[in-house]
Amino acid sequence: MVRPHLVVTREMLARDIWRGPLDSRMTNTIYIHIARLRQKVDSGGTVTLIHTVSGLGYRFGIAPS
Numbered sequence: 001m002v003r004p005h006l007v008v009t010r011e012m013l014a015r016d017i018w019r020g021p022l023d024s025r026m027t028n029t030i031y032i033h034i035a036r037l038r039q040k041v042d043s044g045g046t047v048t049l050i051h052t053v054s055g056l057g058y059r060f061g062i063a064p065s
Helices: 010-017 024-041
Strands: 007-009 050-053 057-060
Touching (some): 010 024, 010 057, 024 050
Antiparallel strands (some): 007 057
């Protein structure tokens, strides 16, 4: 949230949160956690804050127009 439009890769999440390398099990875990975060952060709002950047990772913030 400090850098709202920075793309965070799955590799960065695995390394910084779970302190390990990205593997197939970790990828699924990340997808599940992002889905749960979206349910909490984006539910009921008119603005989507968690965005998937295809092939790269995720970005937090209001989508640029």
